[in-house]
Amino acid sequence: MIKQISTIALATIALVLLTACSGGEKAAEVKTYKYTTVQVYEKSCIKCHGKFGEGNPAKKTPALNDRSAGEMAQDLYDVKNGGTNQSSGTDHEIMEHNMQKLVDQGFDYDIDSMAEFLSYLVKKK
Numbered sequence: 001m002i003k004q005i006s007t008i009a010l011a012t013i014a015l016v017l018l019t020a021c022s023g024g025e026k027a028a029e030v031k032t033y034k035y036t037t038v039q040v041y042e043k044s045c046i047k048c049h050g051k052f053g054e055g056n057p058a059k060k061t062p063a064l065n066d067r068s069a070g071e072m073a074q075d076l077y078d079v080k081n082g083g084t085n086q087s088s089g090t091d092h093e094i095m096e097h098n099m100q101k102l103v104d105q106g107f108d109y110d111i112d113s114m115a116e117f118l119s120y121l122v123k124k125k
């Protein structure tokens with residue numbers, strides 16, 4: 001009997017936590033995108049930049065998990081705003097070209113949200 005009650009209690013707690021988490025994710029995205037940040041990464045970025053954003057020398061893709069969320073946000077800003085190179089001063093020619101294709105396919109994303117996600121990958125390394 002006691003065991004049954006605690007199982008129900010645990011299930012309830014898990015459900016509450018799950019609901020709280022998914023609610024938070026939605027709040028982080030102000031503009032509405034076709035996919036969530038994680039979905040965009042897994043459906044698109046992952047094939048070139050790797051499971052943990054570690055990069056792939058064979059494809060000449062840089063690591064995305066080697067900087068802070070703030071620095072990442074600046075690089076993402078450059079990539080998304082084609083050719084400005086305002087903040088990082090690095091060359092993003094290929095990626096800017098990709099970006100248009102990605103947007104066309106519905107893989108647009110919120111910069112801050114993506115930067116947060118990528119910096120989370122750093123911790124999992």
Ligand code: HEC
Nearest residue numbers: 044045048060061062075076079090091092093094095096
């Ligand atoms: C078709 C392969 C490909 C896909 C898909 C791709 N990238 Fe890239 N990305 C590259 C290559 C190649 C570079 C390096 C050359 C360049 O920046 O143009 C790059 C560079 C970058 C950079 C600059 C990194 C630096 O060190 O300055 C960022 C940021 C980036 N990608 C983010 C993303 C995100 C976010 C996605 C998913 C929405 C994504 N990329 C999807 C190939 C890809």
